[in-house]
Amino acid sequence: MGGACSRKKDLDDESDTRRTSGRCSKSGSSKWLLFTLPHCSIDARRRGEGKCPSLLELCIAKSCEDIDKYGSFSMLPRDISQQILDELVESHCLTDVSLEAFRDCALQDIHLEEYSGVKDSWMDVISSQGQSLLSLDISCSDVTDSGLVLIKNCSNVQDLTLNYCDNISDHGLEHLSGLSNLTSVSFKKSNAITAEGMRAFSSLVNLVNLDLERCLKIHGGLINLKGLTKLESLNIRYCNCITDADMKPLSGLVNLKDLQMSCCRVTDAGIAYLKGSSKLSHLNLEGCLVTAACFEIISGFISLMILNLSRCGLSDDGCEKLAGLLKLKVLNLGFNNITDACLVHIKDLINLESLNLDSCKISDEGLLNLKGLLQLKSLELSDTEVGSNGLHHLSGLYKLESINLSFTLVTDSSLRKLSGLVSLKSLNLDVRQITDAGISALTSLTGLTHLDLFGARITDFGTNCFRYFKCLQSLELCGGLITDAGVKNIKDLTSLTLLNLSQNCNLTDGTLELISGLTALVSLNVSNSRITNAGLQHLKPLKNLRSLSLESCKVTATEMKKLQLVALPNLITVRPE
Incomplete structure (x- = not known):
């Protein structure tokens, strides 16, 4: 708003x-x-x-x-x-x-994003605001080119957001050409817009931010951005029509700071056109067709603070070029073929706050190179070869707030090495070998707000430890071995907004009665349990509930709908429907 x-x-x-x-x-x-x-x-x-x-x-x-x-x-x-x-x-x-x-x-501000019923007739009232209107968002509306023509009366508008407006085409864009005060324009997933329509952007000389995410027909259109020297942010993520040829017009955008181009068909040759972008601080190349040669170009972006090279099929070759990016705060190397050898070149990036190594070939030995990254707040190690010995190297990262250890070789005994991470708020332990003993080792982490134990073998006895986690806002305890008796240790976690107890097949209506006092809950999942229609009455106090899933339970869609209409007006997502 x-x-x-x-x-x-x-x-x-x-x-x-x-x-x-x-x-x-x-x-x-x-x-x-x-x-x-x-x-x-x-x-x-x-x-x-x-x-x-x-x-x-x-x-x-x-x-x-x-x-x-x-x-x-x-x-x-x-x-x-x-x-x-x-x-x-x-x-x-x-x-x-x-x-x-x-x-x-x-x-001055009219924000109607995702508001039902917005159409051309509404644009008449909107345009009556005249030169006072500075910001307009009519995303997901039914406004057409005919309605957009009225925006020309609002010559001072600065921010215009038209995401997912399927009825606006190149003809509609023509009406923007006179709005020279525009500094921010967003047309996410506008499939009717083509390179021809992008000619309207060439006159928007004050444009700073342009978002064309998922616009699939704009190949050749970036030439119209060539003179927009004030442009600082460009989002062309998931525009798989963009190739190396489209990149050349960007070479003169000397003020470009943020470039998002995930899943574009750009190779090293296209990245080379960015060589003079000395102010570039955010670069997202996730899923692009780059090779080790791109590291040579990226190493010249001395202002780079955020770099995403996830899913690029990279190996250790060229990783030594990362060592010079000393301003980096966020580095995503997930889903690549890198090994411990790459981490040797990361150890001097002392300003790193977030590091993603998801599904990389990283082992305990590689984590030794992370022990000096004292500013690290987020670490993603999911689906790596990290095990019990590796966590020892992380014990001194006192600013660490989030760590994902799902699908690793971590065991109960190694979790004790995390007990000193007093800043930890989010912990993902989607690991089958974690049991009650492992959770007991975490009781010093009283600041946890998110705990994911999906698949861990937690019993009623292990839930006794939850009384230490008073700050928990999100708890996922799926596929465990808990019963109603174990849920008694959850009922006092009044800060919970998300609770997922699915796949615990021994839970009964008694569980719903126990959690009926968790009135802050927004999302609740107790699927694949023994919940019945009779237990639904206990959910009536949960007025903030927006998502409820009781699939594969003995409840009927009719009773769920009745509960939604009578007692839970904010409920949007219901399963079974």
Whole structure:
């Protein structure tokens, strides 16, 4: 949502002064609000029974509640109109009729992304904001080229987001050519846009950010970016039509800092066109057709802070060039053929905060090269050959907040070596050989917020350790050996927002009764258990629940739907349906 007070008018703006004391449509002075609002009880505040809302909050709430009574908000201060609109959008109460009340309100931010019902007729009211409009997001809407033509009335718009707008084509893009104040444009997955339509971008001389992710027909269109020297960020991820030839126009974009091009058909030759990009700080080449030769070019990007080379089929060849990228904070080498030999060249990257070695041929010996990376916060070692001895090298990484050890050779005994990582918040132990004993070794990690024990052989006895993890927000304990007795040790983890207990086939309706006090839960999965329709009543207190999965249980779709309609209005995803 656009911030209501993010861009205030000048205090000496005479028109705003008149608006403050003016009339709101036919409803008289805005003072009417004061006579219809409930008073906040002083006694209630003293008893601590909730925060007393501000007068402004009450005004906004009342306006939204009675929205059908008002024909126009154009005489209200802009910030008030903005907050009313934002609240209506947030509560999904904005309609064709109520939108009309915001005509000529001089709004600055209209964010209707993924809002149902947005179409060409809405653009008439949106365009009435005129030169005041600075930011517009109508992603996933039914707006067509005919509706987009109205945007030309908003000549000061700076941010325009039209992601997943299937009805906007090259003809619609033509209407953007006069919007020279645009600094950010996003057209994710717009399959109707081609290289021809991209000619409209050539006049957007102030463009800083351009997002064309998943636009599959733009081959040859990047030539229109050649003169956009202010461009700092370009996203062409998953544009598999992009080849080396498309890269040449980018060679003159001297201010380019962020380039996202996952899964493009670009090779080392295409990367060579970026040789002069001295300001490049973010580079994503995941899944591109590069080889070891690309390291020679990448080594020249001395400002590089984030580098993603995942799924490029790279080996240890050329990895020595990484040693000079001393500003690197994030390095993703996952799903490559690199070994411990590559890690020798990473040990001096002392500013690294995140390192991804997922599915690489890394062993315990290689982890020795990581012990000096004292700034490391996130480490991905899933599906590697790391075992018990390797964790010893990580024991001094006190800033480590997240580590993934799933599908490794780690055992119960080695987990004790993690007990000193007091900053650890997220731990993934999707490892079959982890048992109750391993969890017992982690009780010092009281700051854990995420714990994934999918597939671990945890019993009721092991769940006794959960009482130490009071900060847990996410717990996945799938495929274990726990019963209702073990869930008793989970029922007091009141910070939990995600709980996955699927594949524990001995859980019964008693489990739902035990967790009925976990009112912060947003996602719950107890699939493949002995839950029945009778147990669904215990879920009624979980008003924040948005996702519920009880597949392969003795529950019916009818009863699940009834629970959703009667007790859980926020529930969006339900299984079985």
